[in-house]
Amino acid sequence: MQAARDAGQLVILLDEILEVEFSFRDTTVPAAAIAAMEPRLQDYVITWIKRVASTNIELAYQYACHVERALGLMDVETVESWALSAMDAYDREGLRPARQIILGLDEFVRLTREQADGCLLSNQQGILLGFLNGLAGRRLRIQESTQAYTDSETLFLPSLLARLATPERNFQLYKVTIAMLWAQTRFGTLRTLLEAGFLDAEDSGRRLALFHSLDTLRLEAIIARELPGLHRELVTIKQDLGEDRLPAPWDALRWSVSAEGCTAWDVVERVRSLSNDTEPLPVFAHQGILDLPAVAACVAARVSREKTLFKVRMEQLKDELGVQEHWSRDREPRLTKRLHEASELPEGAGVDILIDGKPLPLPDDMQDLVSSILMDLGDIPDEYLEPAGPGDYDPKFFQDSSSETEDVWSGVYHEKGALLYQEWDFRRQHYRKNWCAAREQSVEPVDNGFVVRTLEKYQGLVKQLRKTFEALRDENRRLKRQPQGDDVDLDALVEALADTRDGREMSERLFTRQHRTERNIAVMFMVDMSGSTKGWINDAERESLVLLCEALETLGDRYAIFGFSSITRKRCEIYHIKRFEEAYTDDVKGRISGIQPKDYTRMGFAIRHLSRMLSELDARTRILITLSDGKPDDYDEYRGSYGIEDTRRALIEARREGIHPYCITIDQQARDYLPHLYGPAAYTVIDEVRLLPLKVSDIYRRLTT
Amino acid sequence: MHPDIPQLDNYLVKAEPFYQAIGDEITIFEASYQKGLPVLLKGPTGCGKTRFMEYMAWRLRRPLITVSCHDDLTASDLVGRYLVKGGETTWIDGPLAQAVRGGGICYLDEVVEARKDTMVVIHPLADDRRVLPIEKLGTLIQADEGFGLAVSYNPGYQSVLKDLKQSTRQRFVALEFGYPSPELETAIVIKESGLEPAIAELLVRFAGMTRNLKGSGLEEGASTRLLVHAAKLIVSGVAPVSACRSAIAQALTDDAEMLASINELSSSLF
Numbered sequence: 001m002q003a004a005r006d007a008g009q010l011v012i013l014l015d016e017i018l019e020v021e022f023s024f025r026d027t028t029v030p031a032a033a034i035a036a037m038e039p040r041l042q043d044y045v046i047t048w049i050k051r052v053a054s055t056n057i058e059l060a061y062q063y064a065c066h067v068e069r070a071l072g073l074m075d076v077e078t079v080e081s082w083a084l085s086a087m088d089a090y091d092r093e094g095l096r097p098a099r100q101i102i103l104g105l106d107e108f109v110r111l112t113r114e115q116a117d118g119c120l121l122s123n124q125q126g127i128l129l130g131f132l133n134g135l136a137g138r139r140l141r142i143q144e145s146t147q148a149y150t151d152s153e154t155l156f157l158p159s160l161l162a163r164l165a166t167p168e169r170n171f172q173l174y175k176v177t178i179a180m181l182w183a184q185t186r187f188g189t190l191r192t193l194l195e196a197g198f199l200d201a202e203d204s205g206r207r208l209a210l211f212h213s214l215d216t217l218r219l220e221a222i223i224a225r226e227l228p229g230l231h232r233e234l235v236t237i238k239q240d241l242g243e244d245r246l247p248a249p250w251d252a253l254r255w256s257v258s259a260e261g262c263t264a265w266d267v268v269e270r271v272r273s274l275s276n277d278t279e280p281l282p283v284f285a286h287q288g289i290l291d292l293p294a295v296a297a298c299v300a301a302r303v304s305r306e307k308t309l310f311k312v313r314m315e316q317l318k319d320e321l322g323v324q325e326h327w328s329r330d331r332e333p334r335l336t337k338r339l340h341e342a343s344e345l346p347e348g349a350g351v352d353i354l355i356d357g358k359p360l361p362l363p364d365d366m367q368d369l370v371s372s373i374l375m376d377l378g379d380i381p382d383e384y385l386e387p388a389g390p391g392d393y394d395p396k397f398f399q400d401s402s403s404e405t406e407d408v409w410s411g412v413y414h415e416k417g418a419l420l421y422q423e424w425d426f427r428r429q430h431y432r433k434n435w436c437a438a439r440e441q442s443v444e445p446v447d448n449g450f451v452v453r454t455l456e457k458y459q460g461l462v463k464q465l466r467k468t469f470e471a472l473r474d475e476n477r478r479l480k481r482q483p484q485g486d487d488v489d490l491d492a493l494v495e496a497l498a499d500t501r502d503g504r505e506m507s508e509r510l511f512t513r514q515h516r517t518e519r520n521i522a523v524m525f526m527v528d529m530s531g532s533t534k535g536w537i538n539d540a541e542r543e544s545l546v547l548l549c550e551a552l553e554t555l556g557d558r559y560a561i562f563g564f565s566s567i568t569r570k571r572c573e574i575y576h577i578k579r580f581e582e583a584y585t586d587d588v589k590g591r592i593s594g595i596q597p598k599d600y601t602r603m604g605f606a607i608r609h610l611s612r613m614l615s616e617l618d619a620r621t622r623i624l625i626t627l628s629d630g631k632p633d634d635y636d637e638y639r640g641s642y643g644i645e646d647t648r649r650a651l652i653e654a655r656r657e658g659i660h661p662y663c664i665t666i667d668q669q670a671r672d673y674l675p676h677l678y679g680p681a682a683y684t685v686i687d688e689v690r691l692l693p694l695k696v697s698d699i700y701r702r703l704t705t
Numbered sequence: 706m707h708p709d710i711p712q713l714d715n716y717l718v719k720a721e722p723f724y725q726a727i728g729d730e731i732t733i734f735e736a737s738y739q740k741g742l743p744v745l746l747k748g749p750t751g752c753g754k755t756r757f758m759e760y761m762a763w764r765l766r767r768p769l770i771t772v773s774c775h776d777d778l779t780a781s782d783l784v785g786r787y788l789v790k791g792g793e794t795t796w797i798d799g800p801l802a803q804a805v806r807g808g809g810i811c812y813l814d815e816v817v818e819a820r821k822d823t824m825v826v827i828h829p830l831a832d833d834r835r836v837l838p839i840e841k842l843g844t845l846i847q848a849d850e851g852f853g854l855a856v857s858y859n860p861g862y863q864s865v866l867k868d869l870k871q872s873t874r875q876r877f878v879a880l881e882f883g884y885p886s887p888e889l890e891t892a893i894v895i896k897e898s899g900l901e902p903a904i905a906e907l908l909v910r911f912a913g914m915t916r917n918l919k920g921s922g923l924e925e926g927a928s929t930r931l932l933v934h935a936a937k938l939i940v941s942g943v944a945p946v947s948a949c950r951s952a953i954a955q956a957l958t959d960d961a962e963m964l965a966s967i968n969e970l971s972s973s974l975f
Binding site for chain 1: 779780781786787789792794841907910913914915917918921922946962963965966967969970971972973974975
């Protein structure tokens with residue numbers, strides 16, 4: 001093991017890493033602190049100073065100055081996450097906030113402690129959302145916010161809860177809070193508040209607080225009936241936080257709202273009858289706040305949206321039924337409604353829709369819609385059942401407004417509408433989060449006769465390819481001499497009988513069986529569209545694709561083709577040429593003809609994007625084939641080892657997803673780096689560009705048999 | 706009796722199976738059977754399709770031959786095939802041919818799983834001809850009066866491949882099976898497992914929660930069959946939360962996050 005470095009050696013080392021020559025930085029203090037450490041710890045600290053220095057020198061200097069104290073306060077892992085979060089902050093917002101994190105060491109320690117005992121919403125959101133969806137009623141969403149409340153469609157929850165001692169207990173607090181907010185939407189709290197006019201009343205502040213206190217007690221009683229297990233949890237939490245004892249008048253009030261069948265309207269009545277000196281209860285930890293304006297806005301928007309949706313869907317249903325029932329065109333069927341008992345619903349009754357007096361079976365989405373309307377209005381108003389006029393249809397209610405990729409680009413330089421991908425920084429030995437902004441665009445189809453020319457040029461080859469690939473197609477065939485099967489194999493039987501006459505043992509393989517196989521292969525071609533492909537490489541690429549498509553169409557494998565190019569991490573582009581589900585149409589041919597050299601070769605994001613697409617596909621074998629002409633390279637720092645290491649990392653991620661990456665390149669230097677990226681056997685270097693079209697199909701054939 | 710006609714007594718359902726009617730399915734099935742119409746049972750897994758068939762077979766006193774279809778099931782698996790015995794080939798009737806000759810009810814469970822060519826065999830049986838052609842023998846068997854055909858199918862599968870062709874589905878009288886109403890389902894769980902009513906009610910409420918999750922992480926909610934499994938575990942002394950975890954949650958999904966959500970739901974109830 002290496003001996004400990006002394007302070008003098010460390011000063012020289014740090015001066016070099018931190019480039020102090022032209023700055024005012026003084027390394028003697030950190031060097032002295034590090035000199036006092038054990039040799040192994042010294043190595044560790046110096047490695048990390050180098051890693052941070054790869055992001056920013058000043059940050060690394062601050063890190064060096066504070067790392068000794070940090071190691072005294074936190075364990076090694078937390079010190080690492082301290083440095084990483086500073087580097088993430090640097091990536092996101094620049095030096096100042098990053099430096100703040102390093103300098104604000106004590107704040108970081110406090111937050112970490114809190115996070116260690118607390119429960120982070122982002123870690124548990126999936127589970128909590130599943131829990132919330134399982135509770136009946138309208139589909140609700142979960143979103144981070146500073147306080148807990150709901151607008152009747154989204155539950156807003158604080159990003160961290162740390163009021164209880166352990167993460168598990170704090171998770172339970174989230175659960176109880178969610179159940180409480182859910183109960184507000186489900187058991188009439190919000191609807192009643194709006195109808196009772198709390199929004200406009202002058203003294204609403206105090207009355208609202210009183211209502212909230214009392215209604216919370218009512219909802220707790222409902223939770224006790226509906227979710228007994230959760231209520232036990234609620235009781236323990238209240239005990240832990242000292243919230244279990246109520247001041248005198250409230251104990252009696254609690255009983256008055258706990259009976260089954262007590263509604264939010266009863267609570268409103270009680271609040272009216274309360275004397276003026278009754279003080280609201282202190283807010284419980286699980287109670288959240290009531291944000292009435294938010295609720296009012298959300299409900300208003302939803303009611304009008306759902307009214308339209310209901311009418312339009314009803315018309316569609318009528319049309320569907322009309323075809324079956326042969327209604328005459330001139331007479332519209334009449335819609336009516338009927339209430340029916342439903343003990344499982346909080347309203348105590350559900351609504352059936354009748355069409356000419358006969359119950360209309362509603363599809364699932366309609367049933368959800370009806371129950372959502374019932375939650376808002378308590379009924380299906382009669383006007384909902386009147387036929388929809390022509391003006392009622394407004395398509396904006398049915399689709400999300402998403403901005404076009406191109407719109408985002410016209411003159412704007414930010415990350416709106418882009419997919420963000422992480423990138424591996426080998427110096428930091430860690431990912432840079434949301435680093436690449438990737439966008440998908442289509443190649444503009446060009447009809448210049450390129451495909452026809454190519455097919456003519458390679459006439460002989462195309463014929464040969466078709467033949468070879470046809471032979472590959474593993475079709476159904478009759479297998480002979482099987483131990484089991486549909487039919488007797490006469491040849492085998494005659495032989496077997498002859499054998500028995502001879503005194504030999506009779507074979508058991510006497511049947512024929514229909515054999516059926518399918519090539520369950522999906523292949524993604526990732527085509528380099530960087531500027532360096534300009535000229536004959538681009539021609540060769542396009543020709544290869546044309547021939548490949550011919551071959552694959554014969555074979556019947558599923559395939560997709562995408563191009564990629566980039567100019568800095570903010571403009572990473574994926575060019576759509578052919579999707580898996582798309583047929584090999586003239587449009588696709590036009591897009592292949594239209595492939596043009598663009599900018600640089602950032603490979604990591606393209607591999608990540610395309611392998612994500614590939615892994616969503618249900619196929620036994622998934623292959624990602626890259627056609628390229630050089631090593632990964634981009635206008636910013638994405639070159640040399642950085643680019644190669646990120647590409648390698650992206651390929652490792654793809655392999656972990658069960659994808660087989662393969663690379664076909666014409667870069668003569670590729671033998672130096674491709675084995676490192678793709679492994680020793682998963683690449684081919686083609687010596688002459690003009691051979692590319694001839695080789696690609698052949699390589700594909702070898703790869704998949 | 707003709708010696709060729711097989712004896713199907715083994716296939717008779719001896720004791721009355723427990724079946725709780727949800728709607729008018731019993732009347733409809735009986736009427737269809739009397740008129741020689743084939744029946745298509747639709748519905749999610751575990752909601753009582755197979756139990757219904759057993760019950761109807763018992764009620765009509767007909768033998769029930771059930772074939773669980775799989776993706777390698779061929780027409781000869783249903784109709785029959787030649788076997789080689791001691792140097793001679795003999796013809797063996799398949800389950801469908803047995804039912805056709807002997808006047809039993811043939812029930813093809815999860816019929817979409819079978820290979821496409823299998824469907825063609827049942828077509829002439831499923832319309833007014835009621836005949837089964839046996840290509841290899843070159844004969845045509847006219848179905849016995851007592852013969853009935855029923856197939857089941859789960860429309861919940863999203864795959865396009867697992868859909869019935871119109872030419873097939875338009876030969877059947879269709880019965881839709883859904884989850885029973887909470888009261889009915891509670892009664893079924895109590896009857897099948899002997900669980901005490903209060904817990905059975907919570908169990909049914911839990912099933913409702915998992916059904917709410919259909920489409921947002923789960924392919925299907927918990928079926929009545931799973932509830933009965935869980936109830937049986939609880940009756941033999943397993944704690945309700947563990948019973949729900951083993952008999953329901955783990956059976957529904959492998960996704961760790963979804964499992965955690967479902968477990969949180971069950972622990973909220975019990």
